[in-house]
Amino acid sequence: MTKKDRSLFTGVIMLLLTLGLVACETQRDPCLTPTTVYVRAGAYRFADTGTAVLDTFLLNPILGPADSPQKGYSAGQNVNKFYNEITLNPTVDSCSWYFVPDSAYLDRRDTITFYYYRQLKFISNACGYTYYYSINNVKSTRHGFADNIHAIDSVVLSSGTINGNANIENLKIYIHKNS
Amino acid sequence: MLSFKKIFFFFLLLLIPAMDLFAQQQPANTAAADTTTHRRKAPKFDLPHQLRFGVDVSRPIQNLVYDNRRSYEFQADYYIGNEVYAAVEGGWGSAKVPYDDLNYTSTNSFFRVGVDKCMLQRLTGKDWDMAFIGARYGVAFIQRSDATYTTEDPMWGMTSGSVPGKSLMAHWMEITGGVRVELLQHWFLGWNIRGKFLLNQGALKELPPAYIAGYGKGDKNTIFDFNFYVSYAIRWKKKPKA
Secondary structure, three states, X not given: OOHHHHHHHHHHHHHHHHHHHHHHOOOOOOOOOOOOOOEEEEEEXXXXXXXXXXXXXXXXXXXXXXXXXXXXXXXXXXXXXXXXXXXXXXOOOXXXXXXXXXXXXXXXXXXXXXXXXXXXXXXXXXXEEEEEEEEEEEEEEOOOOOOOOOOEEEEEEOOOEEOOOOOOOOEEEEEOOOO | OOOHHHHHHHHHHHHHHHHHHHHHOOOHHHHHHOOOOOOXXXXXXXXXXXXXXXXXXXXXXXXXXXXXXXXXXEEEEEEEEOOEEEEEEEEEEEEEEXXXXXXXXXXXXXXXXXXXXXXXXXXXXXXXXXXXXXXEEEEEEEEEOOXXXXXXXXXXXXXXXXXXXXXXXEEEEEEEEEEEEEEEOOEEEEEEEEEEEEOOHHHHOOXXXXXXXXXXXXXXXEEEEEEEEEEEEEEEOOOOOO
């Protein structure tokens, strides 16, 4: 085999390998980044004595947009973390979610209202765009039940940045002691 | 999925035998006569000027494979002496992202300038085969159309909007290597492999083009790429020194 034959052979191998790589490449990369970001909330309860705070497991909580009561999530049984349920409305600057700690007591239904800035965020050509949020205020309201029967005692915003960070909890929901 | 580094080093490994076989070729008379171990000086030849033009024939193949992008690449190099070539490359291309959640097009032209250093010892004055390493600086001028997007939320439904079109510039550095073999008189076949490193990632952050001709995927900071060139060389004799 002459020098030129070998060079040509090497070149052909290169061409075939590169064509192989091209053929294996997909037209659009798969989207590996979550495109929905959630307000990650945890449920807590004050201890009966003192000010110690305990995680609390809720029997059968329900969450849903306050203006769409027909929609909602049953978050499961005996849960205290709501990390993949609460999303913010990308068309307005505030939205409310209702919260029922136990589906057996639907009258104990309180509302959490989020006030936030929206930021359109490009993720990638594979995933397109999504919205990230910066929450500047959170309020919990009550829906006219007996004074001593509330679902929520209070809410505390621990991190207002909603960007899909899976390592932080954004909101602490303190469950009312009578709930 | 293969990483950039793995692919790059794989092709570097492929280069080694190609360079080795060139290195083994020695003129018969000198190889037989020289049995000493000291380093021999490269023979000097009275070389003509050479200007070589090439077209990347792999791009039309890629254009057939990919529906959503087009690119065309050309190159020229000029022998400036001491086994160094000045190289200029250019071309143009386009890309489209035609999906429901993201839809836009982009077009761009580009050029690259740099040098190649031949790593082979020239055997005769007519030997223009080369295995080389080189470096490039590349720049692309990009026009991106208005982009329409749709986001979908499981609870709140779909939201649509648009991002205005923009003129962008991307620039990058490359390291490259490859071979050129003169298969027929004046006609060369050869390939380049390239590692590309984007220098201004920030400028493309807002909505990087899905494909930039001359560079590659706009949302990647490092790119592995290749070219397969068919080239034609023009040679003319140097004027004798007065």
